[in-house]
Amino acid sequence: MSELRFNELRGEQVVYAIDRQDRTFLPAREHCPLDPTRLGEPPTEIPFAAFQIAVFDNRFPAFQAPGGAAEVVVYTDRHDGSFATLSPQRAQALMWVWRHRYQELGARPDVEYVMIFENRGVEVGVTLHHPHGQIYGYPFVPPVATLELAADERVGGCAPCALLARELGDAQRILIERDGVVAYVPHAARWAYEAHVVMREHRASLLDCEPDELRELSQVLQALVRGYDELFERPFPYVMVVHQASTCEPADSPARRGHVHVEFYPPLRTAEKLKFLAGSEQGAGTFISDTLPEESAVALREAIARAA
Amino acid sequence: MSELRFNELRGEQVVYAIDRQDRTFLPAREHCPLDPTRLGEPPTEIPFAAFQIAVFDNRFPAFQAPGGAAEVVVYTDRHDGSFATLSPQRAQALMWVWRHRYQELGARPDVEYVMIFENRGVEVGVTLHHPHGQIYGYPFVPPVATLELAADERVGGCAPCALLARELGDAQRILIERDGVVAYVPHAARWAYEAHVVMREHRASLLDCEPDELRELSQVLQALVRGYDELFERPFPYVMVVHQASTCEPADSPARRGHVHVEFYPPLRTAEKLKFLAGSEQGAGTFISDTLPEESAVALREAIARAA
Numbered sequence: 001m002s003e004l005r006f007n008e009l010r011g012e013q014v015v016y017a018i019d020r021q022d023r024t025f026l027p028a029r030e031h032c033p034l035d036p037t038r039l040g041e042p043p044t045e046i047p048f049a050a051f052q053i054a055v056f057d058n059r060f061p062a063f064q065a066p067g068g069a070a071e072v073v074v075y076t077d078r079h080d081g082s083f084a085t086l087s088p089q090r091a092q093a094l095m096w097v098w099r100h101r102y103q104e105l106g107a108r109p110d111v112e113y114v115m116i117f118e119n120r121g122v123e124v125g126v127t128l129h130h131p132h133g134q135i136y137g138y139p140f141v142p143p144v145a146t147l148e149l150a151a152d153e154r155v156g157g158c159a160p161c162a163l164l165a166r167e168l169g170d171a172q173r174i175l176i177e178r179d180g181v182v183a184y185v186p187h188a189a190r191w192a193y194e195a196h197v198v199m200r201e202h203r204a205s206l207l208d209c210e211p212d213e214l215r216e217l218s219q220v221l222q223a224l225v226r227g228y229d230e231l232f233e234r235p236f237p238y239v240m241v242v243h244q245a246s247t248c249e250p251a252d253s254p255a256r257r258g259h260v261h262v263e264f265y266p267p268l269r270t271a272e273k274l275k276f277l278a279g280s281e282q283g284a285g286t287f288i289s290d291t292l293p294e295e296s297a298v299a300l301r302e303a304i305a306r307a308a
Numbered sequence: 309m310s311e312l313r314f315n316e317l318r319g320e321q322v323v324y325a326i327d328r329q330d331r332t333f334l335p336a337r338e339h340c341p342l343d344p345t346r347l348g349e350p351p352t353e354i355p356f357a358a359f360q361i362a363v364f365d366n367r368f369p370a371f372q373a374p375g376g377a378a379e380v381v382v383y384t385d386r387h388d389g390s391f392a393t394l395s396p397q398r399a400q401a402l403m404w405v406w407r408h409r410y411q412e413l414g415a416r417p418d419v420e421y422v423m424i425f426e427n428r429g430v431e432v433g434v435t436l437h438h439p440h441g442q443i444y445g446y447p448f449v450p451p452v453a454t455l456e457l458a459a460d461e462r463v464g465g466c467a468p469c470a471l472l473a474r475e476l477g478d479a480q481r482i483l484i485e486r487d488g489v490v491a492y493v494p495h496a497a498r499w500a501y502e503a504h505v506v507m508r509e510h511r512a513s514l515l516d517c518e519p520d521e522l523r524e525l526s527q528v529l530q531a532l533v534r535g536y537d538e539l540f541e542r543p544f545p546y547v548m549v550v551h552q553a554s555t556c557e558p559a560d561s562p563a564r565r566g567h568v569h570v571e572f573y574p575p576l577r578t579a580e581k582l583k584f585l586a587g588s589e590q591g592a593g594t595f596i597s598d599t600l601p602e603e604s605a606v607a608l609r610e611a612i613a614r615a616a
Contacts (some may be wrong), residue, residue: 003600007496008467009459010452013594014496020598025581062588062596117587125584136588143593144318151317159316188313188322241591265590273333276433277585279425280370280444282573283549285451286321288370290328292311 002063004139012143015062023060025127029079033059034130036077051077052090053097055135062136066110069137073097073116079130082235083118084225086131091218098242099206099214101135106205106247111137113145113246121237123267123274133240141246145258148243152257160259163187164198173297175227175304180213181220185297192269192291193228193236193300197221197262204245204258221262227304228264232271239265310371312447320451323370331368333435337387341367342438344385359385360398361405363443370444374418377445381405381424382438390439390543391426392533399526406550407514407522409443414513414555419445421453421554429545431575431582441548449554453566456551460565468551468567471495472506481605483535483612488521489528493605500577500599501536501544501608505529505570512553512566529570535612536572540579547573 002017024033033045034054046054054074061070075086075094083091102114118133119126151159167173167184175195176183183197197220203209209217221240228236245258269275269291280286310325332341341353342362354362362382369378383394383402391399410422426441427434459467475481475492483503484491491505505528511517517525529548536544553566577583577599588594 005496007494007498008463008471009456009494010498011455011458011462014498015588015594015596016598016600017596018598018600020596113592115587115592117591119584119586124586125582134587136592138592138594142588144591147319147593148317150319154319155316163316186315186317188315190315190318190322239586239590241587243591263591274433276427278427278432278547279423279442279549280323280450282547283425283452283551283571284421284423284444284446285455286323286446288323288325288328290324290326292324292326 002061002067004067013140017060017062020060020062023127026122027128029129032079032128032130034072034074034128034132035079045072046074046077048077053094055097055101058134063139065108068139069105069108069111069135071101071105071135071137073101073133073135075131075133082120082131082225082229083133083240084222084229086222088219088222091222092215095206095214095218098135099209102206102244102247103251105135105137106251108137110139112248113138113141114244115142116242118238118240120240121235123237124239126237141248145243145246149257158202158257158259160198160261161202164200172294175297175301176220176223178216178220180210181216183220183224185293185300187293189293189296190287190289191265191267191275192289193231193264193266193296194293195224195264195300197224197264199260203260204256205251206242206244206260207251209260217260217262223304223308224264226307227300228266230307231300231303232268234271237267241265310369310375312375321448325368325370328368328370331435334430335436337437340387340436340438342380342382342436342440343387353380354382354385361402363405363409366442371447373416376447377413377416377419377443379409379413379443379445381409381441381443383441384439387438390428390533390537391441391548392530392537394439394530396527396530399530400523403514403522403526406443407517410514410552410555411559413443413445414559416445418447420556421446421449422552423450424550426546426548428548429543431545432547434545449556453551453554457565466510466565466567468506468569469510472508480602483605483609484528484531486524486528488518489524491528491532493601493608495601497601497604498595498597499573499575499583500597501539501572501574501604502601503532503572503608505532505572507568511568512564513559514550514552514568515559517568525568525570531612531616532572534615535608536574538615539608539611540576542579545575549573 037043058070155162173185249256345351366378463470481493557564
């Protein structure tokens with residue numbers, strides 16, 4: 001079981017999940033626990049010879065019932081590839097899986113916030129290369145979600161809606177613009193190639209999205225990630241996080257606030273150099289960037305076009 | 309010049325210092341810009357053949373007047389070694405340099421918060437190996453300082469004082485206890501081997517410390533860092549940050565709040581494995597640790613004793 005402790009100076013919960021110290025760490029390719037189980041071989045974590053998308057409880061969980069949830073979402077039974085190389089149909093199906101897990105986990109009384117995410121690349125600490133993401137069901141509303149609610153207060157409405165309007169007005173940092181989904185490098189990006197993928201209409205969660213919007217979301221996410229891989233002609237590490245409404249209130253409550261947007265935090269600032277979170281980021285909470293968002297947007301837009 | 313932009317969703321300033329992209333990156337040993345200038349060779353950043361401690365403006369600044377400050381503090385003219393290997397006299401003198409820079413920079417109208425820090429090791433992005441630290445003079449009070457003020461409000465007094473009392477009462481996580489200075493692994497550490505070095509008496513800034521306290525501070529910091537290096541028998545990477553009162557109010561103002569404590573954020577969770585800030589830390593703002601602070605404290609206490 002994990003333990004929560006309140007960090008007084010930072011005003012936040014810290015989670016201790018001590019069993020995770022022994023988690024599987026970059027196993028040899030033939031021992032991938034996310035591969036399908038092959039006939040005559042020891043079972044992997046997925047007891048099927050083939051599958052489309054698999055979701056199961058993380059064996060080394062940060063949270064577990066009745067104190068939250070930690071799930072693994074395996075995107076494909078093929079070991080190689082990435083989110084970018086999934087077929088469009090599979091990527092679209094993944095949006096429905098995300099939506100379903102948000103609904104199921106969000107309905108649990110011990111889950112107040114559902115966070116769907118993917119860590120990609122050893123640069124962000126990935127321990128398994130098989131294409132997969134994760135879902136955490138937090139037993140509390142975490143700090144970043146609280147900051148987003150504070151942003152809503154400051155702008156006097158939905159902050160992601162207001163920011164999207166500003167970005168569309170400014171236009172300089174827009175990467176992809178579709179009927180229902182827009183991708184851009186934010187005006188005050190913390191990471192050199194940070195990008196946000198935002199629903200154009202106000203949608204508190206994936207449950208509020210139309211099927212066409214989910215399809216477009218999968219298309220824009222894949223186009224962006226293919227652009228990332230094209231940018232420096234190498235697999236591009238990132239942390240991808242789906243932000244949406246907390247699940248403290250029922251899905252049909254008018255009190256529910258939030259707006260579906262997917263944020264990418266890539267650690268590369270050049271083809272070879274990483275951005276480290278050091279003195280200023282850790283000690284002051286202030287990001288220092290050496291890249292202007294407008295310049296990143298130009299480079300990323302070109303890379304997305306080349307990869308299309 | 310650097311540019312500040314307000315990140316609405318996070319409620320924080322982001323700093324763009326685009327000249328930093330070209331900063332000196334792990335130069336060959338014989339081209340170290342922090343070495344003293346040798347007779348007949350091109351000048352380094354320090355135009356002297358020998359020195360004790362050197363402080364100068366960062367050539368690749370995150371901030372510069374009249375919008376803040378960024379200084380480099382070179383601990384010694386010897387290229388090899390580290391904060392841990394400085395003579396006790398030099399380490400003690402460094403405390404007085406810190407105090408002086410806090411006073412000078414804090415007196416400037418464009419500096420609201422002075423942060424003295426050291427990034428150590430390539431694991432936290434160090435670009436020069438010569439023993440040195442840095443000082444940023446922020447033109448605003450940064451988020452972490454604001455969180456510490458909020459902690460004061462919550463505990464109804466000085467939060468570092470209250471936390472120190474709790475740690476001394478609990479005793480399990482104390483690393484070093486001296487008359488004027490105590491080191492411990494905090495109850496809710498975010499990093500496996502996080503440690504805080506705290507003034508026992510309430511001291512808002514280094515300016516409020518007695519000479520004996522500054523001497524003890526240097527001794528405890530060195531003992532801790534030697535323990536870190538002993539722990540895994542390797543140079544131990546860390547981010548070290550001196551937290552003290554903001555400089556918005558004059559040093560003699562009763563409204564000034566803060567308490568001198570030095571926080572260490574080391575990225576190692578085992579001798580070889582790093583803690584990465586990935587999905588949960590970046591997307592939710594919640595740290596997941598696989599190490600209990602009590603266990604770290606035992607290991608660190610033993611390492612400090614071995615290194616003494």
